[in-house]
Amino acid sequence: MVKFKKFCVRGLIVVVTITGVLFSVIGCSTKISNTNTVIDENTDKETNKETNKETNKETEEEKGVNQEVETNTDLKINDNNQPEVDFTKQAVGFSVELFKKTRKPSENSLVSPISVLMALSMTANGADGITREEMQQLLASGDSIENLNIYLDTCRKQLISKDSKLSLANSIWFRDDKDRLTIEQEFLQTNEKYYDAEIFEVPFNKTTVDDINKWVDKHTQGMIPHMVDTLDNDSIMCLINAVVFDAEWENVYTKDKVFNGTFTNSNGIEQDVQMMLSNEYSYIDEGNVTGFIKNYKDKQYSFVALLPNEGISVDEYVESLTGENLLSVIESAQSTTVMTRLPKFEYDYEIEMNEALEKLGLQTAFDVNHADFSKLGSSKEGNIFIGRVLHKSYIAVDELGTKASAATEVEMRDGSALIEYSVTLDRPFVYVIIDNTTKLPIFIGTVMDIVS
Template sequence: MKKRILTGALSLVLAVSALFPLSGCGTTAQAADLMAGVKANPTSTKVDLTDDDAGAVAGFAVKLFQNSMAEENTLISPLSVLCALAMTANGAKEETLAQMEQVFGLNISELNGYLRAYLENLPSGDKYKVSVADSIWFKDDDNLTIEQSFLQTNADYYGASVYKAAFDDATLKDINDWVSENTDGMIENILDKIPDAAVMYLINALAFDAEWETIYKETQVRDGTFTTESGDTRDVEMMYCSEHQYLDDGSATGFLKYYADRKYAFVALLPNEGVTVSDYVASLTGEGLMSTLQNTQDVEVKTAIPKFESEYSIEMSDILKAMGITDAFNIDSADFTGLGQSADGNIFISRVLHKTYIAVDEKGTKAGAATVVEAAAGAAAPSDEIKTVYLDRPFVYMLIDCETNLPIFIGIAMDIGQ
């Protein structure tokens, strides 16, 4: 039987626009890669990936998840969102930068260094990989001037490719093709159009691929029932096995299931009876989540995971404003002069697009996501007791790397098998 692996992919697109765009016909041409032959400067990667910086990143992840949660299946990649926003912050100044750093929990220099080290240390092997790609696309327009230092910093820390393009239909196709290629084809058409005011896109694409440490046998996959919070039932295929990393944070129980070589893991948290998923997620903190993941109980736990597949897309501008990043989205207040200048108006963030996909089955998990930022001018003691956690009602899940326990993906499954 052909082995199926777990794959995840995410891309973040941040689009930047100018306030007073010029209208007119652009010439159709393929994007020019301005970093061809340009080398990134060496940067230090001697960073403790499990220190306070990791706590700040975990805090950002939880807050972003809490603000993104809907009354439906939700899946985000905090890592991808953070990478795209960090690239953008390298062009921010004054209060615009201060607000972003407050939300990050780190100043931009610290965040650049941490993410560079973190991304370089993500393990890859024959049965698992995380691939991350970043790019910056800006409009081929005489009215737009881009700071070379901004491009160089993002090349140094994020390996970002830089493209100058006409921002016409050909550019739209180029960007969508780039995202698709760097998410292993899981995220298609992240952009539906390029607005006239758009002058820049900052994009992060992330693909995750891993096979279970122990693939489920046919006899371990059986018909089951998933019950939603409203009481509706769904016929699903449940995958049964025993794991040995049990989680209990007082409000939910769960388990950790490893992928090959135990470099990555699937984490499931099932809220206690009487606790809704929304109430449970609202109670999470970055510090609390890290403590739960660091204090697993080494006891046998009987588990059941439904096979499921889910897609999710969201525009994150309002979410990030609610978290405290407000000036960046304000036509008048945004200060991205470290990024560049536009004669057509002040540069500000106009959209943050995020799109994800995940599939979990007996061979592993396949996941993908895309995020686009658009800028415009203008542990307990051991126990012999066997635990049981069956994911037959709404639950929270994560894909984490096992060195830092940081979530690469985090989501909720509210309904399965529709």
């Protein structure tokens, strides 16, 4: 049984968020469904989606089977007909390391690794050179971004089945300024193909800020109503992922299973909480941590609770955690009855991930001088780089189940390399307006005074 002291739960961890680690634990098929559909650019995207769904449904019903075919892409396959890189293991490892670098000690933390992975992988399709190599190493353990696209496309389609409790949405918003910005069409097409990304060419003004926030609000079911405050003058693109998880427990808590209890926080302060009592049937005891696994309805997803032993803080345990260790802990759960008490809780979380991702290996992507996103496009205002990676999340756990949502924004900016010289016209000056072909002056003038 899980050890409790006077109905007090010490530093309960929801690892690492339902939509992150458990997505990775489930894993995805190495086979890719044949969904090659050409969409007329002049036809409404949503209409085509519905039409394609109905067509695919009818085709499957006629055949009586759900057919899967081997992908005709260049996914690297070994002698055992498996990808050379174990993307599931890689995704779990990324999830854990990202959580370790983005959590705030002694505070509630929540990240959705799948959301971050989706947003960064879309961005990676625009990277080249060293920047691409760094993103491949972090996101795909050195394998190609092309193979990562295939893997995530497969996972996305498996995760968002008709009856799924999980939904994912992606979008790309770029500045409507052809004199300044040129976007590579292949970059947009790749992200539309593999990530079903909605593409928006917009003016990057207050209206765009409102539209982005409305999009995030819609695709997080109102759990994250506000994503961005402003778009700076050097902002040229936003790549956004939104994820929603809304699932009922397999066995909901009845009123007689909810009672007043005590939770001792990380500062040793006791708090009055609503505890939920149940018997579960997957018990975890890994030596320095105990816990349990509680299923959601239909058993497609589970809630994994890990409680460090007395004398081991949550901070210490998280720092010792690895992706491989987390997989081992979950897979080694014992099939036995365990009495559990889970507090009701609700909170949100926000973090800018630039520093964390730099520590994880993205050394050039945030560097205005060295970032290489030439496959994304080019700007006359300077080099394109990642300005920020913003992540917002929300979770609520109660008697009925769990609602959780997250959104990740990768904001691309343009700018010049470190400027050694500057000129400030704050005193009288001469100016010339010239024809660039002949270099002939059209106007020459001086400014001696600024007339109000």
